[in-house]
Amino acid sequence: MIPRPRGTVTRGTTNPNRLRRVDNWLVATYGRVLREAADPLVVDLGFGATAVTTVELRARLARVRPDVRVVGLEIDPVRVARAQPAADPPGLSFARGGFELAALRPTLVRAMNVLRQYAESEVPGAWETMTGALAPDGIVVEGTCDELGRLACWVTLDPTGPRSLTLAARLSTLDDPAALAARLPKALIHRNVPGEPVHGLIRALADGWRDAAPYAAFGARQRWLAAVRKMRSTGWPVLDRPTRWRLGELTVPWSVVAARGPSGLEPSPDGQPAPGQQQYQTGEQRARTDHDEPARLGAGDRECR
Numbered sequence: 001m002i003p004r005p006r007g008t009v010t011r012g013t014t015n016p017n018r019l020r021r022v023d024n025w026l027v028a029t030y031g032r033v034l035r036e037a038a039d040p041l042v043v044d045l046g047f048g049a050t051a052v053t054t055v056e057l058r059a060r061l062a063r064v065r066p067d068v069r070v071v072g073l074e075i076d077p078v079r080v081a082r083a084q085p086a087a088d089p090p091g092l093s094f095a096r097g098g099f100e101l102a103a104l105r106p107t108l109v110r111a112m113n114v115l116r117q118y119a120e121s122e123v124p125g126a127w128e129t130m131t132g133a134l135a136p137d138g139i140v141v142e143g144t145c146d147e148l149g150r151l152a153c154w155v156t157l158d159p160t161g162p163r164s165l166t167l168a169a170r171l172s173t174l175d176d177p178a179a180l181a182a183r184l185p186k187a188l189i190h191r192n193v194p195g196e197p198v199h200g201l202i203r204a205l206a207d208g209w210r211d212a213a214p215y216a217a218f219g220a221r222q223r224w225l226a227a228v229r230k231m232r233s234t235g236w237p238v239l240d241r242p243t244r245w246r247l248g249e250l251t252v253p254w255s256v257v258a259a260r261g262p263s264g265l266e267p268s269p270d271g272q273p274a275p276g277q278q279q280y281q282t283g284e285q286r287a288r289t290d291h292d293e294p295a296r297l298g299a300g301d302r303e304c305r
């Protein structure tokens with residue numbers, strides 16, 4: 001029996017190529033897991049108003065595992081029906097489902113821009129439900145990006161919990177890496193305040209980028225590489241290799257960014273920021289937040305980018 005979908009319908013905004021950074025990272029980092037999987041089943045959870053990013057995910061993953069089966073799950077049945085013309089079974093299909101993953105046991109789950117409009121307190125339950133449905137050795141990537149996918153952040157989880165945080169930026173248009181703070185996953189977005197580890201991470205990256213300004217003459221990639229190397233030299237346990245760093249990525253173990261204690265910074269249900277929240281936001285971050293989250297809607301129709 002198919003279980004009742006767990007979660008809430010949110011706005012379905014999506015864009016072609018918006019998720020290329022996370023997809024490319026998935027192929028590079030977990031391509032081997034997919035290649036070796038007994039059942040190459042992948043779920044794209046919350047594909048949104050159109051099937052476009054699910055179609056793209058299938059194409060990217062098929063390069064490493066031609067018989068990959070990608071299932072786009074969406075909690076909104078209208079969007080599931082609308083996606084059907086894009087289906088190409090058995091490699092690509094669409095169905096209704098939520099965090100329980102519709103009784104599938106995938107090796108990879110991509111859930112991008114899904115949890116953003118949930119409460120921070122709902123994140124652990126959603127993570128546990130998704131990772132509890134994984135195949136052995138399976139992983140979930142859950143995160144947020146901007147409209148065009150130039151800034152993206154995601155958490156990678158396995159059945160034991162969160163393992164790493166990745167920040168990724170399009171370097172040719174990057175002004176200040178602090179802009180990534182506005183795209184942190186829901187578990188961290190309210191934690192960009194002094195005393196929280198992720199605030200230290202973003203500040204170290206922004207400081208490193210600023211100090212590496214002379215490298216800009218050699219290109220933004222050299223500048224980012226210099227900033228990441230500086231972070232490593234000051235003790236940040238940066239993961240992955242320079243071949244990934246030069247693409248504008250930074251991955252660290254989850255243990256160094258995990259939130260400390262309960263959040264006092266989540267907006268209250270009436271949409272007002274908690275006391276002190278705005279004081280730590282840059283003007284740019286405030287502008288982005290205002291743009292992305294204009295108002296809280298009813299519980300059955302949550303606003304989502």
Ligand SMILES: C[S@@+](CC[C@H](N)C(=O)[O-])C[C@H]1O[C@@H](n2cnc3c(N)ncnc32)[C@H](O)[C@@H]1O
Pocket residue numbers: 006007008009010011012013014015018019045046047048049053073074075076079097098099111112113114304305
């Ligand atoms: C902003 S869209 C994201 C679309 C696409 N993933 C992207 O990043 O461009 C969020 C979608 O997630 C869906 N959604 C929210 N909660 C969900 C859940 N628990 N299970 C499945 N879909 C969900 C919403 O209905 C909405 O269509």
